[in-house]
Amino acid sequence: MDEYIRAEDLRKLYTMGTVEVRAINGVSFSVRKGEFVGITGSSGSGKSTLLHMLALLDPPTEGTITIADRDVISLSEAEKGIFRLSRFGFIFQDYALVPELTAEENVSLVAMARGEEAGSYSRRSRKLLGQVGLGERVAHLPSELSGGEQQRVAIARALINTPEILFADEPCANLDSTNSRAVLDLFREINQRMNLTVIMVSHEDWHMEYFDRVIRLRDGKIEEDFQPEIPDATASP
Ligand SMILES: Nc1ncnc2c1ncn2[C@@H]1O[C@H](COP(=O)(O)OP(=O)(O)OP(=O)(O)O)[C@@H](O)[C@H]1O
Ligand SMILES: [Mg+2]
Numbered sequence: 001m002d003e004y005i006r007a008e009d010l011r012k013l014y015t016m017g018t019v020e021v022r023a024i025n026g027v028s029f030s031v032r033k034g035e036f037v038g039i040t041g042s043s044g045s046g047k048s049t050l051l052h053m054l055a056l057l058d059p060p061t062e063g064t065i066t067i068a069d070r071d072v073i074s075l076s077e078a079e080k081g082i083f084r085l086s087r088f089g090f091i092f093q094d095y096a097l098v099p100e101l102t103a104e105e106n107v108s109l110v111a112m113a114r115g116e117e118a119g120s121y122s123r124r125s126r127k128l129l130g131q132v133g134l135g136e137r138v139a140h141l142p143s144e145l146s147g148g149e150q151q152r153v154a155i156a157r158a159l160i161n162t163p164e165i166l167f168a169d170e171p172c173a174n175l176d177s178t179n180s181r182a183v184l185d186l187f188r189e190i191n192q193r194m195n196l197t198v199i200m201v202s203h204e205d206w207h208m209e210y211f212d213r214v215i216r217l218r219d220g221k222i223e224e225d226f227q228p229e230i231p232d233a234t235a236s237p
Contacts, residue, residue: 003066004033004197005054005165010063012049012220023049024060025220033164034195036188036210038202038228041217047201048093048169050217054199055090055167056080067165085114089158093169093201095150097142097157103129103149104138107157114161121160128156131186133179147174155183159190166190168200172207184210 012024024046031037039047052058054065056072065072067087075083084090097106104125111121129138132152142150151174158166166187172180188210190196200211208214208228216224 002032003030004035004068005031005199006064006066007054008064008066010050010053010065011061012046012053012058013061022220024053027063027217027220027222029215029222029225031197031199033197034191036191036198036200036212038200038207038211038214039217040202040214041223045217046220047217049220051167051169051199051201055088055165056084057090085110085161087164089161089163089166091151091154091158091166091168091171093173095142095154097150097153099142102139102141103134103145103153103156106142106153107160110157111160125156125160128159129153132156133182148176148179151175152179152183155186159186162194163196165197165199168198170201170203172202172204180204180207 007030008028010024010027011022014021014023027050039050041047049058053060056075059073072080072083098109101109104122107125107128108121111125112118126135126138129135132155134149134152134156137145137149142153145153151171155171158168168187172183175183184207187196187198187200191198209230211228213225213227215222
């Protein structure tokens with residue numbers, strides 16, 4: 001199997017006074033380039049912790065992560081920053097938008113950070129906002145948007161740099177089923193057209209039909225790693 005991302009015996013230990021939380025407790029798996037992976041598991045099972053470690057936002061206590069044949073754990077903080085900016089898109093569970101910036105500026109920010117020319121990312125930013133149904137909201141501040149709209153701004157922001165890997169932490173948590181489907185269809189379309197690798201946390205059973213594969217966590221360990229059944233396309237809706 002061609003391994004694109006490889007996690008080996010990952011562990012994350014949080015020490016709170018005398019209490020130790022083993023948020024991730026010995027997790028190993030690999031992901032192929034272009035795979036659409038769902039991460040599920042109950043609240044507190046370690047999904048966000050795992051995603052943050054894979055995206056180089058938080059170092060593991062133990063274990064190794066290899067991405068595109070690079071041992072990414074050994075990179076310096078500056079190198080990790082460049083790696084993230086050039087290859088990753090990340091949708092945080094709490095969106096993490098900049099409150100003083102408009103929807104369009106929030107989306108453009110990471111392209112700006114790459115030193116891109118304003119004309120090109122501003123066009124792309126508006127196009128992406130249109131694709132997530134926010135064409136009429138580009139000049140709104142986060143405080144002038146609903147929770148679901150803020151979430152869609154965060155989704156557009158994660159896609160602005162045409163990442164190789166999209167990490168998404170419950171990207172549909174505040175969206176109704178129509179908007180959720182639009183977002184998942186967009187991910188699937190980019191996944192197939194650009195061979196985007198997607199690692200997405202989800203609680204919803206119906207999202208399974210989008211995933212090539214599902215990793216289910218329980219108490220910081222992999223409980224199950226399986227290919228969901230593809231729904232019968234000939235069945236009547
Ligand atoms: N910064 C932290 N300090 C201490 N403990 C933490 C910290 N972050 C997470 N934890 C603990 O680690 C465990 C896993 O947390 P994590 O956020 O990864 O869960 P999750 O599966 O994403 O849950 P949810 O579905 O509620 O988002 C939880 O028991 C949590 O309390
Ligand atoms: Mg979480």
